[in-house]
Amino acid sequence: MxxxxxxxxxxLNPFLSAIAGDFELIAxxxxxxxxxxxxxxxxxxxxxxxxxxxxKEFFFRKHEVILKFDGKRFTAPLKKAPKRVFxxxxxxxxxxxxxxxxxxxxxxxxxxxxxxxxxxxxIGFHCNEAPSEHCFCGSLDLKDFxxxxxxxxxxxxxxxxxxxxxxxxxxxxxxxxxxxxxxxTDEDRFIEGVDKLKVKDISGVYDNPGWKPMVDACxxxxxxxxxxxxxxxxxxxxxxxxxxxxxxxxxxxxxxxxKEFTKVSGGFVYRESREDRFKHRIFHQLDYFKEKNGVNxxxxxxxxxxxxxTRIDFVTGINEMKA
Amino acid sequence: xxxxxKPRARTAKKAIALTVSxxxxxxxxxxxxxxxxxxxxxxxxxxxKLVHEPGQxxxxxxxxxxECPISISSYSGEELELNxxxxxxxxxxxxxxxxxxTVYIRGPYGKGYPVKELKGNNLIMIGGxxxxxxxxxxxxxxxxxxxxxxxxxxxxxxxxPEDLLFKEHHNRWKDKFDLSLSVDQNPANTCFEGxxxxxxxxLEKASLEKDGSVAFMCGPPKMxxxxxxxxxxxxxxxxxxxxxxxxxxxxxxxxCCHCMIREKxxxxxxxxxxxxxxxxxxx
Numbered sequence: 001m002x003x004x005x006x007x008x009x010x011x012l013n014p015f016l017s018a019i020a021g022d023f024e025l026i027a028x029x030x031x032x033x034x035x036x037x038x039x040x041x042x043x044x045x046x047x048x049x050x051x052x053x054x055x056k057e058f059f060f061r062k063h064e065v066i067l068k069f070d071g072k073r074f075t076a077p078l079k080k081a082p083k084r085v086f087x088x089x090x091x092x093x094x095x096x097x098x099x100x101x102x103x104x105x106x107x108x109x110x111x112x113x114x115x116x117x118x119x120x121x122x123i124g125f126h127c128n129e130a131p132s133e134h135c136f137c138g139s140l141d142l143k144d145f146x147x148x149x150x151x152x153x154x155x156x157x158x159x160x161x162x163x164x165x166x167x168x169x170x171x172x173x174x175x176x177x178x179x180x181x182x183x184x185t186d187e188d189r190f191i192e193g194v195d196k197l198k199v200k201d202i203s204g205v206y207d208n209p210g211w212k213p214m215v216d217a218c219x220x221x222x223x224x225x226x227x228x229x230x231x232x233x234x235x236x237x238x239x240x241x242x243x244x245x246x247x248x249x250x251x252x253x254x255x256x257x258x259k260e261f262t263k264v265s266g267g268f269v270y271r272e273s274r275e276d277r278f279k280h281r282i283f284h285q286l287d288y289f290k291e292k293n294g295v296n297x298x299x300x301x302x303x304x305x306x307x308x309x310t311r312i313d314f315v316t317g318i319n320e321m322k323a
Numbered sequence: 324x325x326x327x328x329k330p331r332a333r334t335a336k337k338a339i340a341l342t343v344s345x346x347x348x349x350x351x352x353x354x355x356x357x358x359x360x361x362x363x364x365x366x367x368x369x370x371x372k373l374v375h376e377p378g379q380x381x382x383x384x385x386x387x388x389x390e391c392p393i394s395i396s397s398y399s400g401e402e403l404e405l406n407x408x409x410x411x412x413x414x415x416x417x418x419x420x421x422x423x424x425t426v427y428i429r430g431p432y433g434k435g436y437p438v439k440e441l442k443g444n445n446l447i448m449i450g451g452x453x454x455x456x457x458x459x460x461x462x463x464x465x466x467x468x469x470x471x472x473x474x475x476x477x478x479x480x481x482x483x484p485e486d487l488l489f490k491e492h493h494n495r496w497k498d499k500f501d502l503s504l505s506v507d508q509n510p511a512n513t514c515f516e517g518x519x520x521x522x523x524x525x526l527e528k529a530s531l532e533k534d535g536s537v538a539f540m541c542g543p544p545k546m547x548x549x550x551x552x553x554x555x556x557x558x559x560x561x562x563x564x565x566x567x568x569x570x571x572x573x574x575x576x577x578x579c580c581h582c583m584i585r586e587k588x589x590x591x592x593x594x595x596x597x598x599x600x601x602x603x604x605x606x
Contacts (some may be wrong), residue, residue, distance in 0.1 A: 004472075045516050066347050067347060067348065069386040069387070071386075073351070074348060074349060074386075074427065076347070076348055078345070103578060104578065107575040107576065107577050107591065108346045108577070108578075109346075110346070110576075110578060111345050111346075113354075140425060232578065232579075232580065233579060233580040233581070234573070234574070234578070234579045234580075235573065235579070236347075236390065236573045236574065236579070237389075238386075238387065238388060238389040238390070240386075240387035240388075245387070247386050247387040249347070249390070254579070254580075254581075256583075261581060261582065262570070262571075264570060264571040264573065265391070265410040265411045265571065266410045266411075266568055269572065270605060271518065283585070284583070284586075287586070288583075288585060288586035289586075291586045292586060308476070
């Protein structure tokens with residue numbers, strides 16, 4: 001879909017208000033930090049910086065009861081999310097959703113993810129400049145993945161349609177848009193200074209001594225994987241009721257950075273060393289996933305660096321590795 | 324008695340009809356037999372009849388306790404047989420089950436031993452401890468398709484004679500195949516007549532034909548790594564060796580990442596791998 005439209009700047013808030021009237025509108029809002037939240041007043045939307053958390057939690061819930069046992073049988077408490085429109089989503093986070101779609105919709109599809117994801121519409125917001133000093137999305141092969149994409153052109157927004165769903169949505173709100181024969185180019189997609197990871201294929205540096213300072217600084221806290229838009233490790237836990245014979249099977253986010261993550265019966269831990277765990281994350285993001293899916297899992301948002309308590313900058317670390 | 328129907332809350336989320344079956348939903352089945360094998364190992368037979376490959380596994384659920392992966396030791400389509408060692412909460416709780424009790428399973432999952440694909444070969448099976456269980460699944464298969472295979476050699480080892488699994492089958496296996504048993508230690512008061520020492524010692528002494536043979540292994544990582552070394556020394560190549568990797572699978576559908584071995588997911592790409600697929604065994 002290459003159709004493009006333009007929107008007068010003054011039309012943006014009325015457009016968003018109209019969306020909020022019909023759907024649940026979710027956009028970046030400044031609270032304690034900038035985060036995605038349901039908004040009814042578009043004046044509260046903050047597009048100045050990268051939201052601290054990605055969209056992950058909206059589709060892949062961080063805590064979800066997937067099965068209930070009533071003492072006799074199991075049922076699945078599967079509820080479909082309401083129709084939601086996400087606005088102000090950066091290219092990295094849009095691709096984060098794409099990669100999570102690949103994980104949860106490929107092979108055996110995950111119905112809990114589908115229930116959250118299906119009725120969502122993604123409206124992107126292009127970064128005219130990198131919103132964070134740790135952005136490195138230019139080093140990843142990101143795709144145009146959105147229903148609609150907004151490019152800020154000062155007086156007006158250039159709006160790119162990315163799907164049939166986006167086209168139908170735009171038609172519903174067509175009074176805010178003006179048709180244009182402009183076609184979005186690579187120049188429009190370009191973001192200055194974000195091609196920071198110089199080593200595009202890291203398969204050759206697994207044994208490089210350059211990992212050591214990063215591993216030494218790692219606390220195995222899992223902040224990186226929690227903030228990551230694509231990390232998808234999870235636990236399945238049984239939570240028995242203390243009152244009766246019922247029980248719940250809960251799915252919760254987990255992290256490959258935690259020592260217990262690869263523990264097997266008998267107590268043996270396969271990735272016991274912090275180095276193995278640290279490298280597993282980086283290699284899953286920048287090497288392993290690509291082997292199966294043709295694209296790196298990482299989208300270059302840099303949150304794992306921004307949110308790391310010891311600010312481990314693996315992008316610089318890998319760039320500085322000597323052969 | 325309610326006189327007025329309550330207006331439905333606008334926020335009520337509607338339940339959705341599933342277009343695909345829920346991969347996390349287990350199926351109820353009954354225990355048809357509980358049999359103790361050794362002091363810490365037992366066999367469960369379940370009313371479920373699954374079509375599966377030798378080496379595949381099921382996820383077994385006990386409500387209020389949890390779920391864990393267990394390898395299948397029976398023949399496809401017959402009553403599901405699970406051989407379980409008591410090593411934790413789940414396996415201890417499963418040991419309390421008796422005939423008629425309810426248990427829940429989902430599966431089968433994973434890639435098993437490529438027994439059908441390797442028709443015409445000599446088979447070498449090397450098992451240690453409860454690792455013999457999935458190999459029993461292969462034996463069940465080849466017993467029914469004996470003419471499809473050449474020489475069949477079994478090398479099974481346990482800690483002590485007490486720990487030997489499937490004793491009731493040993494005589495039959497001895498008649499049909501070349502069965503070698505060994506124990507790590509043999510206390511004086513037993514009547515065990517096999518070898519004393521590691522499985523790998525038997526393997527070293529055995530005469531193996533490297534051409535037209537494949538080895539199927541399951542056991543402790545150290546044992547499998549040592550056995551692979553012996554096979555290599557005898558001229559076997561990595562692509563003749565198949566191992567079952569031990570990882571703790573949670574989702575079993577290639578999502579949760581617990582069982583990753585580099586880029587491979589043990590639950591869907593394994594648990595049985597050709598030796599070179601996972602670059603050897605991590606001890």
